[in-house]
Amino acid sequence: MAAQAEPVGVATGTGGAAATDGAAPPGPRDAPGAANVVLGGVGKTFRRAGRRTVALAGVDLEVRAGELVCLLGPSGCGKSTLLRIVAGALAYDQGAVTVGGRPVSGPAPDRGILFQSPMLFSWLTTRKNVLFGLKAQRSRGIHERDDPELDAEADAILATVGLSQFGDAFPHELSGGMQHRAAFARAMVTRPSLLLMDEPFGALDAFTRLRMHEFLLSMWEQYRITIIFVTHDLEEAVLLGDRVAVMGGRPPGIREVIDVPLGRPRHALDVDTEQFLAVKRSIRQALTTDRGA
Ligand code: ADP
Ligand code: MG
Numbered sequence: 257m258a259a260q261a262e263p264v265g266v267a268t269g270t271g272g273a274a275a276t277d278g279a280a281p282p283g284p285r286d287a288p289g290a291a292n293v294v295l296g297g298v299g300k301t302f303r304r305a306g307r308r309t310v311a312l313a314g315v316d317l318e319v320r321a322g323e324l325v326c327l328l329g330p331s332g333c334g335k336s337t338l339l340r341i342v343a344g345a346l347a348y349d350q351g352a353v354t355v356g357g358r359p360v361s362g363p364a365p366d367r368g369i370l371f372q373s374p375m376l377f378s379w380l381t382t383r384k385n386v387l388f389g390l391k392a393q394r395s396r397g398i399h400e401r402d403d404p405e406l407d408a409e410a411d412a413i414l415a416t417v418g419l420s421q422f423g424d425a426f427p428h429e430l431s432g433g434m435q436h437r438a439a440f441a442r443a444m445v446t447r448p449s450l451l452l453m454d455e456p457f458g459a460l461d462a463f464t465r466l467r468m469h470e471f472l473l474s475m476w477e478q479y480r481i482t483i484i485f486v487t488h489d490l491e492e493a494v495l496l497g498d499r500v501a502v503m504g505g506r507p508p509g510i511r512e513v514i515d516v517p518l519g520r521p522r523h524a525l526d527v528d529t530e531q532f533l534a535v536k537r538s539i540r541q542a543l544t545t546d547r548g549a
Contacts, residue, residue: 287322287480291356291366291449293342294318299350300337311337313507315351321449324476324483326493327510328539329503335486338503339452342484343369355450365393368443369452372459374435376427376442383410383423386441393446413441416478417471433464437471444479453485457492466524469495473522490543491527494518494535502542512542 298315301308312334319325327335340346341353344363353360355367376385387410394406414420417437427435436456443451457465473496476483487493493500494516501513516535518526526532 287482289447289449290321290480290482292319292321293450293482293484294354295338295342295351296353297351298338298341298348298353300334300341300346300348310507312341312348313350313509315509317501317510317513319482319484321356321482322480323498324485324496326497326500327484327486327503328488328490328493328500329543330488332508333503333505334508335488335503336454339369339454339484339486342450343367343452345369365389365446366449367452368446368448368450370436370439370443370454370456372455372457374427374439376435376438378427381424381426382419382430382438383414385427385438386410386413386445389442390445409445413445417441417475431464432460433467433471436460436468440471440475444475448481450482450484453483455486455488458487458489465492469524472496473520477521490536490539494532494539495522495524495527500539502539504543511545514539514542 295315295317298312299310300312301310303309315338317325327338329335337346341348342355342360344360344367355364376382377388380388387406390406390409391403394403410423411420414423417440419434419437419441422430422434422438427438430438457468460468469492472483485493485496487496497516499513499515502511503509505511514535518531518535
């Protein structure tokens with residue numbers, strides 16, 4: 257069974273000061289390690305057994321370095337397709353995509369990706385899971401045993417995500433939230449400049465989800481990377497995003513990009529405020545407006 261004792265807080269490190277700063281206005285972030293993302297006229301049509309599915313057409317989007325943008329829309333509107341294209345995991349057939357000014361032509365270590373399932377290796381401890389990608393990247397085939405530098409990095413990131421006590425635990429000994437923290441640590445240990453998240457908290461219970469939102473926001477403050485976060489949950493999109501790209505329509509694409517004019521840091525309790533509800537209403541309107549579909 258999953259462990260019950262999940263640590264409440266996470267270490268905030270040096271960047272934590274930003275999270276206690278009160279009313280930091282939304283705007284350009286000081287994010288030297290973050291990449292911008294530019295999509296121009298991106299289209300993708302799947303062809304299978306003589307059938308064509310236009311999954312995306314004419315997608316234009318610019319995500320600033322250090323920004324957190326949510327892609328919101330109903331199931332089947334092309335959210336995962338778009339994310340996989342930016343990840344370099346799926347070829348597109350129209351338009352152009354750049355990350356940090358470089359055209360995307362395949363997967364690269366400067367882009368991390370997280371899914372609904374944490375996808376930890378069940379036979380490896382948390383520490384070994386976290387170090388897996390980093391070891392592969394650094395050793396490049398050279399046989400490598402205990403590396404003190406890697407161990408120090410593992411210690412640091414496990415502390416950052418609040419899992420210091422669980423480095424030697426196996427995935428089945430971790431709660432759902434802890435598994436997601438471990439997956440986050442594994443994605444971040446290679447220091448990507450862009451993190452792509454595909455409905456990462458969709459399978460978690462409501463309370464764990466709430467804590468993961470707080471966790472993600474505090475990590476984002478700390479690492480200051482660019483995040484593209486896919487969700488079909490309106491409230492989640494407003495709570496997390498600097499902007500929300502509303503997807504849908506026919507052919508499927510981005511219908512509208514809406515600013516979320518709420519201050520930072522944000523907290524789960526903010527969802528009941530009048531300002532929050534007003535943003536939610538405007539996004540719901542964008543989602544439901546029929547554009548000649
Ligand atoms: P979302 O993530 O918003 O639910 P997807 O991006 O997964 O949507 O899918 C968009 C559309 O593309 C859907 O109609 C889906 O059936 C289709 N699609 C996705 N992947 C494939 C594939 N590998 N082959 C054929 N069709 C696909
Ligand atoms: Mg999807």
